Amino acid sequence: MTDRTELLEAALDSLWEGIALAGAEGQVIFWNQAAEAITGYASVDVLARQASAALEVLFAGPPPGERESSRGPQEGQSALIYLEHKLGHRVPAMLRTLALRDGLGVRIGLAAVFHPAESLDALPHGEYAEGSDVEPTLAELEARLGSAFEDFQQGGPPFGVLWITVDQAHDLRKTHGGGACDAMLEKVERALANGLRPVEALGRWGDDEFLVLSHERTPEMLAAHAQSLAGLARTADFRWWGDRVSLTVSIGAAQAEREGSLADLLERAKAAMLSSFQAGGNQITSAPGGQACSPS
Numbered sequence: 125m126t127d128r129t130e131l132l133e134a135a136l137d138s139l140w141e142g143i144a145l146a147g148a149e150g151q152v153i154f155w156n157q158a159a160e161a162i163t164g165y166a167s168v169d170v171l172a173r174q175a176s177a178a179l180e181v182l183f184a185g186p187p188p189g190e191r192e193s194s195r196g197p198q199e200g201q202s203a204l205i206y207l208e209h210k211l212g213h214r215v216p217a218m219l220r221t222l223a224l225r226d227g228l229g230v231r232i233g234l235a236a237v238f239h240p241a242e243s244l245d246a247l248p249h250g251e252y253a254e255g256s257d258v259e260p261t262l263a264e265l266e267a268r269l270g271s272a273f274e275d276f277q278q279g280g281p282p283f284g285v286l287w288i289t290v291d292q293a294h295d296l297r298k299t300h301g302g303g304a305c306d307a308m309l310e311k312v313e314r315a316l317a318n319g320l321r322p323v324e325a326l327g328r329w330g331d332d333e334f335l336v337l338s339h340e341r342t343p344e345m346l347a348a349h350a351q352s353l354a355g356l357a358r359t360a361d362f363r364w365w366g367d368r369v370s371l372t373v374s375i376g377a378a379q380a381e382r383e384g385s386l387a388d389l390l391e392r393a394k395a396a397m398l399s400s401f402q403a404g405g406n407q408i409t410s411a412p413g414g415q416a417c418s419p420s
Contacts, residue, residue: 142217144236145224146183150174153233162217162240164210178208182219182236202278204241204270216241218274241270248390250289250330265327268337273386284346284379286336286353287393288316291372291405293332300364305332308362312371315360319353333397335390343379343410350375350408374400378411 133154136143142159146152152170160166163179170176175183182205207215217238224233247266272283290312297305309332316334317326329335336353340346357373376396380389392411400407 140239142236142238144170144179144182144238146175146234146236148232150183158239162215162238163207169210178210181205181207182238183221183234202271202274204267204274205238207238216270218270241274247387248394250287250328250333265325265329265335265337268325269386272337272339273380273389276380277382281339282341282380283337283339284343284377285389285393286338286346286350287329287376287378287390287397288334288336288353288357289330289332289374289397289401290357291374291401292369296364296369297332304364307364308360308369308371311360311362312357312373315356316353319356335393340379343377346377346379347408347410350377354406354408372406374405375408376400376411377408 136154136156137158139156140158142162143154143156144152144159145154151172151174153172155165155167155170165176165179170179202218202220205217205219207217209215218241219236219238222235222237223231224235226232247269269285272280275281276283290309293305293309296308309328313326313328313334316336320326320336321339323339325337327335338346338349340349354373354375357371360371362369362371374397376393376399378389378393378396396409396411400409403409
């Protein structure tokens with residue numbers, strides 16, 4: 125007769141997500157078939173052993189023995205991580221962890237649930253010119269995007285993105301050089317940051333472009349937020365050799381949809397931004413089917 129342990133192991137092995145369980149001392153006590161497929165490590169490579177350096181990111185958490193009240197706020201939430209596959213390449217994955225506790229609330233182990241994330245290398249970005257002085261620092265914003273999209277797909281809060289380009293950046297870079305343009309972009313970035321909600325994220329998404337991750341609940345609210353940020357960008361007081369340069373931005377706004385991918389969301393935002401720019405700049409376009417409008 126099949127016992128309950130065998131039934132449980134068979135059920136966990138049938139899941140498409142990787143499931144890994146670690147005991148109180150950090151040793152791996154369960155590793156399902158999906159975990160093998162995602163990481164390349166077979167059960168015999170990991171069971172009854174401490175997680176290797178390539179896999180220890182799965183089990184990062186509070187020390188065993190802590191009680192329920194000391195759990196970190198991130199437990200149970202999705203987060204983007206990078207696993208090192210047995211063959212040596214990096215695997216982006218979405219991870220949720222859950223502390224395993226006894227009847228007194230003392231942690232006795234950890235469960236890790238993970239699956240491959242959409243390749244961030246495939247996400248559309250703005251352009252970086254060859255020899256650009258601006259080093260792309262995309263990892264944190266990419267991680268926030270991946271986590272927000274994963275949570276949204278699992279019934280979490282809605283979100284959208286704003287793809288922003290500064291209308292004057294290309295001409296300023298051509299006439300006054302990269303130093304002037306970078307100084308101007310720093311001014312714009314500070315102005316935009318002043319209008320962000322606490323849960324939002326802003327980052328450079330190209331030489332002359334920014335991306336905002338926003339948790340506005342509807343396309344209309346996202347567009348209204350874009351209007352506010354466009355107004356702040358216009359107030360950025362940028363002067364170069366005594367001359368004041370008037371600044372405007374073109375914005376594409378796209379709200380996440382249950383269907384589709386994160387790359388689709390960014391492509392829609394980029395297309396909307398290009399529509400705003402090609403309409404003469406100083407415009408906001410919502411995607412899909414949004415209309416260009418001049419910020420008031």
